[in-house]
Amino acid sequence: MQFVAFEQPLVGQPDVVEEGGTATTGLCDPDVQMGLSALCAESCEIDPRGGQTSCGQRVALEGSSATFDVAGLHEVELTLTVCAREGRLFRIEGNNGASVEIRDRSLHVLAAAEADASPYEDPAFLSSEEGCEERTFLLQTGRMGLADTGRRLCSAHLVPVDAAWQVHLARESLRSIEVCFRETPPPS
Numbered sequence: 001m002q003f004v005a006f007e008q009p010l011v012g013q014p015d016v017v018e019e020g021g022t023a024t025t026g027l028c029d030p031d032v033q034m035g036l037s038a039l040c041a042e043s044c045e046i047d048p049r050g051g052q053t054s055c056g057q058r059v060a061l062e063g064s065s066a067t068f069d070v071a072g073l074h075e076v077e078l079t080l081t082v083c084a085r086e087g088r089l090f091r092i093e094g095n096n097g098a099s100v101e102i103r104d105r106s107l108h109v110l111a112a113a114e115a116d117a118s119p120y121e122d123p124a125f126l127s128s129e130e131g132c133e134e135r136t137f138l139l140q141t142g143r144m145g146l147a148d149t150g151r152r153l154c155s156a157h158l159v160p161v162d163a164a165w166q167v168h169l170a171r172e173s174l175r176s177i178e179v180c181f182r183e184t185p186p187p188s
Contacts, residue, residue: 028154042056043178048176064169070161074140074161076181076182077136078136080102080176084170084172087170088168089174090169093168094158099159100159105124111158112157117157125149139161141161
């Protein structure tokens with residue numbers, strides 16, 4: 001199932017595609033594991049409402065904006081607790097111009113301009129029910145896993161895990177953001 005036409009094949013599909021008895025047939029980057037370890041090189045939490053973070057040097061928080069230092073990392077896992085579903089709730093901007101945004105109930109993933117691609121959109125990424133809910137993202141350079149929907153997005157034009165991200169937070173809509181920074185795993 002192809003949702004976004006990048007210059008390279010595919011961007012959104014189920015994380016496991018059952019075809020011809022092989023569980024990874026058709027999976028973008030089937031040889032790459034995401035979220036394999038529960039261990040984090042560093043883990044922390046951001047309290048958008050209170051304007052507090054326990055992320056030390058990795059995250060500089062100022063009002064509804066933050067700068068994430070993701071240099072030297074392999075993977076970043078973000079678990080957002082969303083309690084309101086109006087307006088721009090969360091946005092990551094990579095230094096290549098790509099972005100990931102939750103707006104109202106929708107998820108929008110925009111590739112870097114040189115990809116000349118249509119955005120990936122999921123209009124029902126968040127439920128319409130009252131109350132808070134969690135959504136988890138796994139980001140590596142070239143791929144993004146949407147843990148709650150079982151989708152993986154792949155392209156060299158996604159938000160990279162390489163230097164810094166600019167992150168915008170809706171302080172009244174987000175209850176917390178749990179962050180797990182993972183370094184490159186040792187060879188097996």
